[in-house]
Amino acid sequence: MTSVIGSRYEQLIQRDRVHxxxxxxxxxxxxxxxxxxxxxxxxxxxxxxxxxxNDYVRKKLGLQDVIMTRDKDxxxxxxxxxxxxxxxxxxxxxxxxxxxxxxxxxGWTFRNDxxxxxxxxxxxxxxxxxxxxxxxxxxxxxxxxxxxxxxxxEGPSLIEHLGDAAGEIDRLARLSPEGRVELNAGxxxxxxxxxxxxxxxxxxxxxxxxFVHGSIFGVTGSPIGALYSDSSTAVTRDLGNGHSExxxxxxxxxxxxxxxxxxxTESRVPEYVAAMRARYxxxxxxxxxxxxxxxxxxxxxxxxxxxxxxxxxxxxNECVQFVTAVQLAGAPELNRRMVSQCIGSVGPAGMLLxxxxxxxxxxxxxxxxxxxxxxxxxxxxxxxKVDERGHPVGGPTDxxxxxxxxxxxxxxxxxx
Amino acid sequence: xxxxxxxxxxEIPEGFDRFEVxxxxxxxxxxxxxxxxxxxxxxxxxxxxxxxxxxxADIDPLRQMSVIYDNRSRISTRxxxxxxxxxxxxxxxxxxxxxxxxxxxxxxxxxxxxxxxxEVAANFLLLESHARGNELWxxxxxxxxxxxxxxxxxxxxxxxxxxxxxxIPTMGFLI
Numbered sequence: 001m002t003s004v005i006g007s008r009y010e011q012l013i014q015r016d017r018v019h020x021x022x023x024x025x026x027x028x029x030x031x032x033x034x035x036x037x038x039x040x041x042x043x044x045x046x047x048x049x050x051x052x053x054n055d056y057v058r059k060k061l062g063l064q065d066v067i068m069t070r071d072k073d074x075x076x077x078x079x080x081x082x083x084x085x086x087x088x089x090x091x092x093x094x095x096x097x098x099x100x101x102x103x104x105x106x107g108w109t110f111r112n113d114x115x116x117x118x119x120x121x122x123x124x125x126x127x128x129x130x131x132x133x134x135x136x137x138x139x140x141x142x143x144x145x146x147x148x149x150x151x152x153x154e155g156p157s158l159i160e161h162l163g164d165a166a167g168e169i170d171r172l173a174r175l176s177p178e179g180r181v182e183l184n185a186g187x188x189x190x191x192x193x194x195x196x197x198x199x200x201x202x203x204x205x206x207x208x209x210x211f212v213h214g215s216i217f218g219v220t221g222s223p224i225g226a227l228y229s230d231s232s233t234a235v236t237r238d239l240g241n242g243h244s245e246x247x248x249x250x251x252x253x254x255x256x257x258x259x260x261x262x263x264x265t266e267s268r269v270p271e272y273v274a275a276m277r278a279r280y281x282x283x284x285x286x287x288x289x290x291x292x293x294x295x296x297x298x299x300x301x302x303x304x305x306x307x308x309x310x311x312x313x314x315x316x317n318e319c320v321q322f323v324t325a326v327q328l329a330g331a332p333e334l335n336r337r338m339v340s341q342c343i344g345s346v347g348p349a350g351m352l353l354x355x356x357x358x359x360x361x362x363x364x365x366x367x368x369x370x371x372x373x374x375x376x377x378x379x380x381x382x383x384x385k386v387d388e389r390g391h392p393v394g395g396p397t398d399x400x401x402x403x404x405x406x407x408x409x410x411x412x413x414x415x416x
Numbered sequence: 417x418x419x420x421x422x423x424x425x426x427e428i429p430e431g432f433d434r435f436e437v438x439x440x441x442x443x444x445x446x447x448x449x450x451x452x453x454x455x456x457x458x459x460x461x462x463x464x465x466x467x468x469x470x471x472x473a474d475i476d477p478l479r480q481m482s483v484i485y486d487n488r489s490r491i492s493t494r495x496x497x498x499x500x501x502x503x504x505x506x507x508x509x510x511x512x513x514x515x516x517x518x519x520x521x522x523x524x525x526x527x528x529x530x531x532x533x534x535e536v537a538a539n540f541l542l543l544e545s546h547a548r549g550n551e552l553w554x555x556x557x558x559x560x561x562x563x564x565x566x567x568x569x570x571x572x573x574x575x576x577x578x579x580x581x582x583x584i585p586t587m588g589f590l591i
Contacts, residue, residue, distance in 0.1 A: 185479060191585045216503075219496040219497050339478065339481065349588065358505045
């Protein structure tokens with residue numbers, strides 16, 4: 001007889017290892033939808049995607065089709081794309097501008113804040129008014145324009161959820177001479193036949209780049225590989241609440257060259273540098289040396305310097321990575337380069353992400369073998385430290401980020 | 417505003433025989449199917465553009481995300497990566513066969529060198545066999561062909577996937 005110690009997830013998720021069934025068991029996937037995707041704060045999109053009053057764009061939140069709208073007063077809503085009459089889809093276009101959505105089935109019409117404003121042949125209802133709005137994501141909040149939704153009516157606020165990861169989003173916004181990020185370059189949609197957690201875990205895994213991306217680093221002479229090596233001074237940080245980062249600033253400070261983080265020099269982007277100095281004065285030098293964050297925000301927002309990923313689950317063995325280039329308000333010189341670099345790197349044919357995604361799929365396939373039962377996440381436990389803010393910090397190739405992810409995952413999955 | 421500048425379509429230029437053009441397109445398709453990187457790369461002109469837009473056919477590739485938007489230099493980088501044998505999305509390479517059809521001469525496109533390239537379009541269906549499973553790809557390709565030193569060369573290839581507004585799996589091969 002073995003005695004049962006702790007709950008299901010207490011057993012499946014341990015400090016130095018996690019169980020393979022977490023990636024393959026359909027019942028665990030169903031529970032994740034309930035306890036993570038339809039409860040916790042989840043990244044949905046960016047306010048700049050609906051820049052004008054009555055703009056809308058269709059998004060995914062877990063398996064659900066969501067319409068992100070900006071109403072005529074400027075407020076952002078997340079509406080479920082399901083008519084309150086017979087469940088038909090009320091919005092078919094990927095994006096557009098409209099104050100209302102009219103269901104094609106029986107003509108019920110909803111305002112872009114979700115209210116039902118009309119239905120044909122009202123005598124059949126004996127009234128002109130029915131209290132049957134579209135489903136709404138009850139809590140919608142944004143940070144630096146990044147829009148998050150939570151299906152839980154109560155719980156931690158977005159700012160509490162983000163915790164110290166908020167500062168990393170701030171760092172991204174500070175790279176704009178106007179202090180604003182925009183995500184208006186469109187999203188690539190990259191299917192991965194793998195569990196979503198394999199993607200999330202990889203985002204701050206500094207152990208894989210030299211191997212998975214050795215082919216492109218070697219061809220281009222990219223200095224990125226060196227950032228993720230034993231001799232690098234970069235660190236991996238557990239930011240709390242499941243968020244983690246590869247903090248590359250120690251390496252960039254060592255060289256102290258503005259714009260090195262972007263693989264360029266001041267002289268190649270003179271208008272940008274001038275605009276930054278005008279806006280930030282003495283701080284501009286430091287901002288342009290330290291560059292952009294590399295941060296994974298639980299469960300699905302990954303900011304990888306110049307690109308932003310939105311990870312959404314499809315099934316226990318399938319997910320989609322939506323990815324776009326960061327665009328910085330007031331930095332046209334940089335924005336065009338960011339689109340070009342981003343196209344080269346990410347998405348279905350990207351010279352980096354196609355190989356990452358190949359790894360996710362091979363992982364998923366590998367996990368069909370049932371022994372050994374566990375995936376190992378101990379790397380760096382022997383040298384982890386705690387920084388001045390109380391965050392665990394590992395070396396550049398350590399699995400500190402994965403352990404951060406799993407701690408939060410376990411918390412949420414164990415909450416009834 | 418910076419957008420990709422394209423000249424207006426003009427009359428079909430002289431000197432492009434239909435049979436020769438079709439043979440060229442079939443050869444290009446076969447070299448891509450067989451991941452013959454050297455021979456495929458040799459088809460391109462120095463001002464090449466290899467483009468797979470996303471989210472529509474007529475997006476601005478300088479401002480909007482594409483699946484691929486390669487100039488000649490990036491085509492070269494892409495192929496160098498593939499040749500390392502450690503481009504895991506294509507190591508081992510996918511098994512591929514495509515059919516191209518509905519070949520249509522669309523007109524002439526003035527190029528940056530004072531000449532006029534032939535613009536041709538064709539539909540394609542492609543079956544990819546990969547470890548993740550079989551994938552059926554389809555779409556319409558627009559080619560611009562130029563004669564250099566007597567030989568046909570590829571100056572431009574734009575592949576509009578029919579499902580480029582939806583999630584698609586990894587596309588590590590030459591489309």
